[in-house]
Amino acid sequence: MSTVMSEQxxxxxxxxxxxxxxxxxxxxxxxNVVIEVDDVNFAYVKGKDVLxxxxxxxxxxxxxxxxxxxxxxxxxxxxxxxxxxxxxxxAAITNGEIRILGTDIYDPNVDVIELRKHVGMVFQxxxxxxxxxxxxxxxxxxxxxxxxxxxxxxTVEESLRLAGLWEEVxxxxxxxxxxxxGGQQQRLCIARTIAVKPKIILMDEPCSALDPISTTTVxxxxxxxxxxxxxxxxxxxMQQATRVSDRTAFFYLGNLIEMDETTKIFNNPSKKETxxxxxxxxx
Amino acid sequence: xxxxxxxxxxxxxxxxxxxxxxALKRRDGFIRTLLRLATYFxxxxxxxxxxxxxxxxxxxxxxxxxPFVNTKFFTESPETLVVFDTADGESHQLDFSDYSQFKRxxxxxxxxxxxxxxxxxxxxxxPLVGTALLTLICIVVALFIGLTTSIYxxxxxxxxxxxxxVRLAIMNLAGVPxxxxxxxxxxxxxxxxxxxxxxxxxxxxFSFPILPGKYLSFEGWGTCMMAGGFTLAVMILPxxxxxxxxxxxxxxxxxxxxxxxxxxxxxQTISKAVLPYAFPGMLTASILGITRVAGETAPIMxxxxxxxxxxxxxxxxNSLGGFFSQSVQAMxxxxxxxxxxxxxxxxxxxxxxxxxxVFMILVMCFAALSIWMRIHYRKKxxx
Numbered sequence: 001m002s003t004v005m006s007e008q009x010x011x012x013x014x015x016x017x018x019x020x021x022x023x024x025x026x027x028x029x030x031x032n033v034v035i036e037v038d039d040v041n042f043a044y045v046k047g048k049d050v051l052x053x054x055x056x057x058x059x060x061x062x063x064x065x066x067x068x069x070x071x072x073x074x075x076x077x078x079x080x081x082x083x084x085x086x087x088x089x090x091a092a093i094t095n096g097e098i099r100i101l102g103t104d105i106y107d108p109n110v111d112v113i114e115l116r117k118h119v120g121m122v123f124q125x126x127x128x129x130x131x132x133x134x135x136x137x138x139x140x141x142x143x144x145x146x147x148x149x150x151x152x153x154x155t156v157e158e159s160l161r162l163a164g165l166w167e168e169v170x171x172x173x174x175x176x177x178x179x180x181x182g183g184q185q186q187r188l189c190i191a192r193t194i195a196v197k198p199k200i201i202l203m204d205e206p207c208s209a210l211d212p213i214s215t216t217t218v219x220x221x222x223x224x225x226x227x228x229x230x231x232x233x234x235x236x237x238m239q240q241a242t243r244v245s246d247r248t249a250f251f252y253l254g255n256l257i258e259m260d261e262t263t264k265i266f267n268n269p270s271k272k273e274t275x276x277x278x279x280x281x282x283x
Numbered sequence: 284x285x286x287x288x289x290x291x292x293x294x295x296x297x298x299x300x301x302x303x304x305x306a307l308k309r310r311d312g313f314i315r316t317l318l319r320l321a322t323y324f325x326x327x328x329x330x331x332x333x334x335x336x337x338x339x340x341x342x343x344x345x346x347x348x349x350p351f352v353n354t355k356f357f358t359e360s361p362e363t364l365v366v367f368d369t370a371d372g373e374s375h376q377l378d379f380s381d382y383s384q385f386k387r388x389x390x391x392x393x394x395x396x397x398x399x400x401x402x403x404x405x406x407x408x409x410p411l412v413g414t415a416l417l418t419l420i421c422i423v424v425a426l427f428i429g430l431t432t433s434i435y436x437x438x439x440x441x442x443x444x445x446x447x448x449v450r451l452a453i454m455n456l457a458g459v460p461x462x463x464x465x466x467x468x469x470x471x472x473x474x475x476x477x478x479x480x481x482x483x484x485x486x487x488x489f490s491f492p493i494l495p496g497k498y499l500s501f502e503g504w505g506t507c508m509m510a511g512g513f514t515l516a517v518m519i520l521p522x523x524x525x526x527x528x529x530x531x532x533x534x535x536x537x538x539x540x541x542x543x544x545x546x547x548x549x550x551q552t553i554s555k556a557v558l559p560y561a562f563p564g565m566l567t568a569s570i571l572g573i574t575r576v577a578g579e580t581a582p583i584m585x586x587x588x589x590x591x592x593x594x595x596x597x598x599x600x601n602s603l604g605g606f607f608s609q610s611v612q613a614m615x616x617x618x619x620x621x622x623x624x625x626x627x628x629x630x631x632x633x634x635x636x637x638x639x640x641v642f643m644i645l646v647m648c649f650a651a652l653s654i655w656m657r658i659h660y661r662k663k664x665x666x
Contacts, residue, residue: 087543113547114546121540196546
């Protein structure tokens with residue numbers, strides 16, 4: 001399966017240039033940093049910070065993994081990047097700022113709708129709509145008002161190919177997305193996210209609801225996607241972090257303990273907590 | 284010990300499980316019988332009601348010869364029934380219009396022993412049409428307000444004490460007696476609801492000009508089907524809002540998150556990723572609720588219903604506004620009238636039982652429809 005996918009991948013790669021030429025300031029292009037987190041504190045309820053003084057940078061075209069025990073704030077930080085935390089009324093950043101492509105995303109002038117078009121998200125529990133496979137992938141374009149059949153057709157095919165799902169579903173695009181297997185459904189969700197051509201894809205434990213074989217497929221997909229997208233992935237699975245990521249950030253109790261090259265984090269961590277965690281002494 | 288064992292019959296002494304406490308066992312049996320009888324009592328009541336209505340009502344509606352249905356019962360409105368004997372010794376039962384015709388055709392016939400029975404002749408077309416219209420207005424108003432309110436409560440409003448109080452207030456409305464709704468409808472919709480008029484009425488609460496020569500006057504809609512439909516809608520709103528909220532809550536949060544994460548606005552998310560999947564459930568529950576208000580008498584007796592009306596709604600109005608400003612006959616009020624407000628006799632019975640029979644079948648059909656819809660959509664919708 002994997003070889004088939006990688007062959008498709010070569011045929012249909014979107015050149016990086018077309019992805020990023022549309023907007024963004026030139027100094028950001030040059031600096032290669034797409035997400036800057038600058039001394040951020042975050043609280044769900046006023047006065048109780050669950051993230052404290054987080055500073056980090058996420059580089060273009062890399063897979064960055066967030067690891068750490070449950071409740072350490074890694075998913076919370078991820079959901080700050082596309083402002084999904086806005087759904088919780090009292091949740092707010094209490095200090096610092098997050099800049100994506102050079103812009104403070106919590107600035108009043110930032111339209112959260114536009115932000116989310118640039119920063120896509122894949123969820124822990126695969127959640128395709130109870131629509132056809134085609135309509136699932138076309139959803140993002142339809143809400144942007146794209147109605148032209150040829151554009152939709154092309155985007156659906158391109159996105160499904162990128163997600164490595166095209167060969168499996170091309171004969172039944174009108175079938176319900178819920179009829180697919182778990183792994184296929186998650187890849188359909190990834191295709192749906194790709195279809196709106198974001199620059200960054202956030203993945204919140206994308207494999208935790210999948211069986212080992214589906215997990216392998218999705219992990220291979222992630223390593224292929226990093227040619228076109230910057231990916232931030234939250235994972236509970238440390239082996240997964242070593243397999244897919246270039247850089248890894250370790251969170252513990254709301255603090256960013258350490259962030260470095262994945263190989264360095266797992267082979268030669270500089271902090272004691274990191275070593276304890278990756279060697280399985282807690283968490 | 285040994286001797287005793289030998290004296291007793293062998294099988295009895297060897298059975299360690301024989302009954303020891305007969306009183307306990309009797310009590311157990313008694314409780315069981317009591318519970319069973321209570322259940323049978325309900326069954327008997329329901330059975331008696333249905334059997335009585337079917338046995339006495341079905342012959343009014345159905346006939347033994349083609350077309351097997353008493354068409355007159357469904358194509359005419361209630362009329363006065365005239366029972367009379369003629370000089371030639373024959374006994375007649377005629378609706379008032381037929382009776383006039385009979386007198387014109389036989390001017391020489393001497394009529395003796397004439398009795399009239401109000402509302403007992405003719406059919407039930409007027410009440411059927413009226414109930415249909417009232418229910419239709421109620422559905423439109425209740426669904427619109429119920430849907431919008433439940434969407435706001437469930438999707439937009441922030442959780443908090445104030446919203447809990449709003450919800451509690453809505454739920455409390457469900458406990459208000461129907462006669463209170465009737466009076467409330469009279470006070471609000473019939474007497475103070477706003478209308479646009481050329482010249483405000485003297486009894487208007489207040490009025491102010493909105494356009495040259497036009498006034499918005501709070502003088503009420505009068506007794507009419509609009510007032511009745513709105514009153515019924517207000518009465519059923521708590522049920523509909525609760526049902527719609529349940530349907531919205533059943534939609535996984537994941538749909539909303541996925542849609543928002545793709546750059547959809549709040550409304551796009553609700554209209555494209557939530558409502559299409561919540562709508563069947565909302566509709567099903569609402570129809571069941573509306574079936575219940577269709578049978579209510581108290582809310583419409585002050586606001587919309589008439590015991591007698593010569594013309595059907597579409598015969599009595601020449602504009603759309605005029606159409607909805609008419610009073611109507613309605614099935615529950617008609618049944619109340621023929622059952623409780625006219626002198627009873629054997630001649631009033633067919634109309635009484637026929638009306639009840641038809642109305643019962645109608646309401647049961649609606650209930651069956653909503654149950655069928657629920658089963659149908661439950662099979663179809665999976666996530």
